[in-house]
Amino acid sequence: MRKSKLTRKQKEHIAAYLFILPSFLGIAVFYIVPYIICFTKSLYVGDTFVGIENYIQLFQNNTFLLALKNTGIFTVTAIPLLMVISFLIALFLNSFNKISSFFRSALLIPVVVPIASLICVWQLVFDDYGAINGLLNSLGFNTVEFFNSEWSMVMIVFIYVWKYCGFCVILFTAGIANVSQSLYESARLDGAKAHQLVTKITIPMIAPTTFFVFLMELIYSFKIFREVFALFGDYPNTNVYFLQNFINNNYYNLNYPRLSAASIVLSLFIIIVLFIFFCFERKHSYS
Template sequence: MRDMHKNADVIKSAKKKRRMSPDALWAFILLIPLFVGIGLVYYSALFGFTMSFTSWDIVRKAEWIGISNYRTLIEDDLVWKAMSNTLIFLVITIPAKIILGFLLAVLLNQKLRGIQFFRLTYFFPTACSVVAIALVWGYMYGADGFLNQMLQGLGLSKVYWMDENHAMSSIAIMTLWVGMGYIALLFLAGLQNVPTDYYEASRVDGASKFQQMWKITIPLVTPTTFFILVTQIITAFQMFGEVYLLSGPANSTLTIVQYIFKEAFQGFRMGYASALSYILIVVILIVTVVQLKVQKRWVHYDL
């Protein structure tokens, strides 16, 4: 009998252990929205991939057409135009952002009175709305806007900033102004994490400021540079708001994401837009993987 009671007690204690504690239950309940959100993301990705093999205009039932959308986009001149504009924008802005952002970070890293005010001032455009920034710069780029008034005041002729020849460069200048403060903030964090021992040892060896910058500072901020490079390339591929609000004539500023938007929500070619989206995903994935492979050659975490 005693053995039977012992076995019953063991079974009861095992059942109690298998029961979820109140803390674990609340943790599970609070994680439900996260699980639902992740599930919706994966469902949307799968749904979009399936739609890329169909012809669907939202109203009528989707028609399976196989890889026709992918064949069409290879022959679509606007796809290549949008991709070339995106790459041009990427080549113009990213090197300029990294170089100017680093130099600005070096200036903002000085121990001066009121330096926090300047750090906030340069970061402020990043926190502003894209719509507000585009409206202000659109006025500045106008035929009688601030920039042309300034040029005429210097005795120079007007520049049509948003014509077919200058529109992409004008938008690149605007995005450079907007994003440089954010880049500088990241570099500033990287500069402040560089150990001061290296600088003290280099001063003992008689190194100049330039040698300290070239041999110590720049190599030790390469992890920050790598992070900025990866994220900014992805951001450049996804650029939409700036070119949507300040678009140039004759598709001169058409980017791949803007073209996807036009096909999906203006042309209602959802299947074709889905195919374009997945081509963009593949391009971003390839570029990111290549960067991850190459970064071992130039990113230094220690001297």
């Protein structure tokens, strides 16, 4: 009885699966399995199965609700602000090709500078006796306590936008450069204005780029915990107490059920936001 030989397409599929197998194993070991363990721990207190009791107690915890509120405020404020500013800068640089490469390189500097160095700079800038308050005092304004007032959220948003603006500009510039010039030429012949070229052609055509930028910035927004922790320590003021602070503090307190439940809630929050934006991108994309 003759053995059946694999077709060329089947061999290519097997080779492809073998190439992605190491990556899949890494994802399974370091992401999927820990997530399952985390979800399982969120349903127990010690060795006792309590179901969703940990989640109920979590949403009755005022500290968690405060962290959830602050995280939501930061996300819906910082990410759109960053994307709008980056897009406008990318549009500007796209009009000046000769100088755009220099400015793109300059805008990337905050991304590559170590966090510790940046924190020293921001402490000098936002301190009660720092550069900004020195300028305000010279103009006759009172000192602003950036580290102990509602201005602390503004400071964190500013740091986030400043740090990742250059990265977003690079992505938006690449997306705009890939838009066919024939579309702009046809629109100009039809009498389209500059703002109409942007709203009717540029923005819809770079929808995949916009989605990717949003995805990356959502991930980076949760990394802002490093700056918050370095500036404020374990327990920042109530205006910048984020979910990551809550999770970190419960880790130090060895409260693993609450830690696990909060981690699951945080991951679901990210998934829901991504799903909403993904549906929006699919609906408005021309590609």
